[in-house]
Amino acid sequence: MxxxxxxxxxxxxxxxxxxxxxxxxxxxxxxxxxxxxxxxxxxxxxxxxxxxxxxxxxxxxxxxxxxxxxxxxxxxxxxxxxxxxxxxxxxxxxxxxxxxxxxxxxxxxxxxxxxxxxxxxxxxxxxxxxxxxxxxxxxxxxxxxxxxxxxxxxxxxxxxxxxxxxxxxxxxxxxxxxxxxxxxxxxxxxxxxxxxxxxxxxGKDTDGDGIYDQNDECPETPGLPEFNGCPDTDGDGIEDRNDACPETAGLAEFNGCPDTDGDGIPDPQDDCPTVAGLAALNGCPDADGDGIADKDDECPNEAGPASNNGCPYEDRDGDGVLDKDDQCPDVAGTVANNGCPEVTVEVIKEINEYSKTILFDYDKATIRQESYGALQSIADIMKEYPNTVFHIEGHTDSRGSDAYNMKLSKERAASVMDYLTTIGMPANRLTSEGYGEERPVATNKTAAGRQQNRRVEISLNKNRDK
Structure with a gap:
């Protein structure tokens, strides 16, 4: 010892x-x-x-x-x-x-x-x-x-x-x-x-992974011997420090990120990661091949331009003007009138046949009830031309003072306009004006002539943009 x-x-x-x-x-x-x-x-x-x-x-x-x-x-x-x-x-x-x-x-x-x-x-x-x-x-x-x-x-x-x-x-x-x-x-x-x-x-093994710190490239994080002590959290064979998606198993060609839909675009760069798509559309599909991703295409199975949200342009009324340019897409019109029907001389003539039957109380602007049917017919014709602005004219004969006749003609024209708006005509498609005794259509020397001069006429508003 x-x-x-x-x-x-x-x-x-x-x-x-x-x-x-x-x-x-x-x-x-x-x-x-x-x-x-x-x-x-x-x-x-x-x-x-x-x-x-x-x-x-x-x-x-x-x-x-x-x-x-x-x-x-x-x-x-x-x-x-x-x-x-x-x-x-x-x-x-x-x-x-x-x-x-x-x-x-x-x-x-x-x-x-x-x-x-x-x-x-x-x-x-x-x-x-x-x-x-x-x-x-x-x-x-x-x-x-x-x-x-x-x-x-x-x-x-x-x-x-x-x-x-x-x-x-x-x-x-x-x-x-x-x-x-x-x-x-x-x-x-x-x-x-x-x-x-x-x-x-x-030897020190801080992270307890069996690899000494001096040989451990990740000494504070448990790892694997094949990665010199560094971890591979998702087990995809790519160590975390080189893995762009360390929490999700992926492929080496995508730096460890997955490609769930197999379209060759890694999920982090794929806007549609579960549906195979095109690289040009960030991994999203384009079923109709119009260059618009299905997720943004309102018509994914019909090719159409981006300006129409991927849908083809239509011409519902068949007038040769595409709906996108047609101000009257549901009514056949002309190209010159932006797809809306044009008012002809015959149409104006028809309207004024009805306007001749419009009657007012004596010396007033109040429309008599028996005129309502004619006014409804006028409104129905006007509605067939949705981008046209009509002008309502009031006229009198020569009896009475000029000022009085001018005032009465304005009031009667405005009264017709107001009534038409109450039965569905948009106010912005109507104008009115009174002209007194300035525009006679017959002589004021006879009773028959004066009766013709007391009238309401409807024309096109030539000064209003269509």
């Missing part, structure tokens, strides 16, 4: 030295526990020794003569702490104990053995197997200090080892180290062989 305590103290000392020199939480560490054997035979003959020397032989002579030459303490006799420093190199601090009871073929009294060593080794693991291989050979150099029965001396060390990795963090380490003593008088050249179980630890 005394020897084991001394070994632990030495190991802790070397561990502290290693941490102080290069502490880095993102670099892996390893702890090894095992046994060692000390062999002083195959280290080369000294001056004056012959090949038959029982204590030493030539280099590597009887190298594996375990029974005759190896000193083995049947207990844990080696501990080591290692730190990977990069590019295949590892630094190791080693503490070991043993009991020396044979030097070559010569038995000696039990002598105590303590050693504290530092090693730097290079691993050929990645060169032989690629990263993560199970076979891990190394070569290294180092130095240390050894005590044999309280006599200490420094050594220069050369070593070779083979690690066999059973798991990512557990390996069997088989090692042979040649220790060359600097003190000729009392230094002991020897080989130290060891076998131990090595446990690799250390």
């Amino acid at each position: 005394k020897h084991l305590n001394s070994l632990l103290v030495a190991a802790i000392l070397f561990m502290g030295i290693g941490v102080a020199n290069a502490q880095d939480e993102n670099n892996p560490w390893a702890f090894e526990i095992g046994v060692n054997a000390v062999d002083v035979f195959p280290v080369g003959l000294e001056d004056g020794q012959t090949e038959n020397s029982p204590m030493r032989g030539e280099f590597f002579d009887e190298y594996f003569n375990v029974n005759d030459h190896w000193n083995i303490l049947p207990s844990v006799s080696k501990i080591a702490v290692s730190r990977y420093v990069g590019s295949g190199f590892t630094f190791t601090a080693v503490g070991s104990i043993n009991r020396i009871d044979k030097v070559g073929d010569v038995s000696v009294d039990d002598m105590s053995y303590y050693a504290a060593d530092g090693e730097i080794r290079y691993s050929f693991r990645d060169l032989i197997n690629g990263p993560g291989g199970w076979f891990d050979p190394s070569l290294g150099v180092g130095g240390g200090y050894t005590w044999v029965d309280d006599i200490g001396f420094g050594t220069a060390n050369g070593l070779a080892s083979i690690k066999i990795w059973f798991a990512e963090n557990v390996a069997l380490n088989l090692q042979s180290t040649y220790k060359h003593a600097f003190e000729d008088d009392y230094g002991v050249k020897h080989f130290q062989h060891s076998a131990g179980i090595l446990f690799k630890f250390g």
